[in-house]
Amino acid sequence: MRGITDISHRKGFPYQGNVYLPHMAVIKKVVDETDDTKSFHFSFKDEKLQREFTFEPGQFAEYSVFGIGESPFCISSSPTERDHLECTVRRVGRVTNALHRLGVGAEIGFRGPYGNSFPLDFLRGKSLVFVAGGIGLVALRSLIRYVMDNRNEYKKIDIIYGARRPSDLCFRYDLDTWEKSETVDIITTVDKGDSDWKGREGFVPQVLEQVAPSTENAVAVVCGPPVMIRLTFPVLEKLGFTPERIITTLEKRMKCGIGKCGRCNIGNLYVCRDGPVFTYEQIRNFISKEF
Amino acid sequence: MTDKKISKNDIAELLADWNREFTVFTPKLESDNVSKMVEWDGKDTDFLKWYRNTLVPCKTLFLPSMEEMFRFEKRAEGHYHLELPSVEKQKRLIFGIRPCDAKALTILDMTFEDTYQDPYYLSKRTNTILIGIGCTNPYDSCFCTALDGNPSNPTDVDLFFTDIGDEFVIETTTEAGNTLMSKSKHLQEVNQTDETRTREAREASRKKIIRRLDTEHLRGKLSTIFENKDYWEGIAAKCISCGICTLFCPTCHCFDISDEMLKGKGRRLRSLDSCSFPQYTKMPTENPRGEKWRRVRNRVCHKYVFYPINFGVIACTGCGRCIRLCPVNWDINQVLNDLPDRV
């Protein structure tokens, strides 16, 4: 069941020291992405740790706002950026609300990186079709930026990105930059446009079907709200992507982030430990069930 | 090393000796019928008369219902200072753990040692010596024998006591147990009659376990009906989604992590949680197991399908607590025995 996203081979296990004790990090910059979403740029207080810290695109971490609690978010920056890390957070609950109240200079806790990552070895040399909905782009952004920084190792790139309203589109500055590359096609869509909107209107799965990106030597990488993910899989299959060539990253309620506290399981798989990156092949039996 | 024996009258002195080196835990009635392993008071051995099994499972000595993970303090200019709780140096000894609860710890070890070591659980685990006592009076809800266990199974403890009437016969199973025995007084040699009586006692208690469970075909059957919503809705109907079956289960280990802070000083706490609660998986916008039947299915399958896939062992020891304590008599043993071959 584990397949290409398995991490058990990775170095550094077992983890040394108290795995629940967060590293202290300082917020360096806050970027307003949308009305309710902010990106936080931060770096570790411990400079040696900042220099040596590594992760792979797709991994996540547990972020602490002390006194409020911890929440898992994926790391939205690329491992190629060495001086800081980024996370992008929508204000939806207790911890995210508290995080949104923090500004530059505030201290947060960071445990991680956790989980597997996008299978870089498998993706190398292939064309990539990124399909994202709303805040879901956050989970793909690390990989997209990584790919952009190593552009010659990958073939064609398609990004199909949708949101509810134009103002809900995140990382517009990134989209603008990426679009400048000739071998990158970006299609943005919104459920309902406004007077300024010049892109498409329609839900992501429908737009994906219309755009019908080539499946030749291609892998689709999908992230978005659960319902969007569920509706996107059949479209990708229809387009000719086989289940092993459809990759997604899932979000679940988590507490420990390391496969112990129990709540993020899909069947025997823990999203925190065996995921968050899965192939459609791995989870297809659970579709419409519990993810 | 051959077995030794000890008179029940000498147990208090044996425990008193051990108490010098260890913090000794023994079963205690906290209120009426609520029993728990607690620090021994230095004299009471009454439990030898009433003890069947503790209501609160032994896991709570390793994974407490609430524990402090670390403290934090907001200092000048918004800097946080973190401090881990001091590690208990004093070695612990649990006297009287039942085979099912000891086996549960072996099962829990797999989770807490997997990939990332859990320092809180493991430090307590490595610091504790387990003295098991075989059951003479199992409950009619017990079914350990169906799960590779039995009421006299010494595998998961350091020393194992078998009740042969006025005396206990002591079997040594680990090096730690061996060391402890070599330092202990009041021990007598075992003769042939004692050995016969031990065998008979073990056989008698095994016979008292009346429940059965065919575990061989369970995984197949559960996989077959996994997708069958009607089936799960039917068996889940009477469940009230309380946390008894999980919080009192010796192998359930789900936990919650939460912060509390007052005037700049705070603590991060870990407390037991339950997959029976709808909030357990609730995210701000979604709840993958908001429906009761999904939670019931998860609980059953986690023990009997998912854990075996991940660790090769069923995460149930047949202690029967969930059956005895359930307010609506939701009986996992009965449900598993009645699983349809196909629906």
Next chain:
Amino acid sequence: MKDRSVEQKLRGEAGELLVAGKVDYIVGFERGSLKFTTTPLITKDGNDINRLVINPFITSNLAKFLMELKGRVGIVAKGCDSRSIVSLIQDNKVIRENLVILGVPCSGIISLHKLEKLAARDSEEIRDITREDDRVIVNIGGEDRELPAAEVLFDSCLACEFPTPKEYDILLGEPRAATISQNAWKNVKKLEALPPEERWYFWEKEFSRCTRCYACRNSCPICFCQQCFVEETEPQWIASVPRWQENFIFQIIRNIHLAGRCTDCGACERACPANIPLRSLTRKMYDIVDDLYQFKAGTDKGLAPLMAHYENTDPGDFIR
């Protein structure tokens, strides 16, 4: 009428209801998997009807399941259960027309735990238990022993004012008159005799055993909030950790929320695995409400809920 014949009548009526399509579900009791227990039977299937039982061990308050079931429901109800149903009707949580209430005049439910203690035997050693008027006959190893019913019934049953359901469509058996025993107030009186600090300390000790399993709330037929205040996170009213302070506040607020709804049926206390005497809270709240407003929960479906109503003459002498 004996339980056996009540049972026969119940099976007949319930079967007819299902066959005639008058209800979608039957909610009743069937034999439990442990000795001297019953378990809720919730079924749509006429073949299950013969599993329905009535005996002195029908402990659950089945009204609990009404809000989960969609459609019309035929429900077995003891006196206390029927009052919980009335309470739910008062709060507009269930619709009377969707229910067929199969009322059971109840002579009290036996507490197996009390009985085990009094007989000094575990249930496994007891062969049979039968109820005969004011006695309970316990057969141990072939020998009959008589115990006074008042000493083995649940305390809540000893205080029961309405053993015959207040609301029913079909009454299974003859109506019964109440036989109230002052024993039901024993624990409340004991507490009231203590100085205030000791009363508080008593609860501190009791609630330090609470594991926050929420069996009390979840077995309660009228704890019907979609989201309980303990689970709110913005703001978080009380911590989710099982600490006596929070455990106690949870239970205090639960009782206050249930004022005028709680019928003191005892379901919470029976469900509690930590043996916390929750009825010493519910009983007192019931009496406070009765005292102040002459309001008995679940006795009149036409009345407005206690807390959604007021009178100009309500006592207010405590207000400056």
Next chain:
Amino acid sequence: MREESKWEPRLLGFLCRWCSYAGADLAGTSRKKYPPNLRIIRVPCSGRVDALFILKALQQGFDGVLVSGCHPGECHYQVGNYHARRRLAIIKKFLEYLGVAPQRIQAAWVSASEGGKFAEVANEITEELREVGPNKLFTDER
């Protein structure tokens, strides 16, 4: 001992914005003397005060809680104070049974013009609380 002698009762008041809150204001502006240890939370109506507010105040160490609203018949929302009366009566009796000194749960009707009454009420309650002593209900050390 020195700590004990320095102890002053801390009172939390939930005051209706339409009457008692203005009453408290008036007490202040007209220089009526009332205890400095009174903390005030303005609520839209005495009917807004939930039992949880009272319990949280006690848990956080307030020695007493005062709920104050409009006189019967004068509620801005017609009936809010009548509902408050029912609720408070029950809360008070129930908490007393549990072992909370009745002096800790207080209620008053104070109109916007009753600055004098507000000061009086606050003073009286503080004196009563002084006799009852510090609230140690939810502390672990006793």
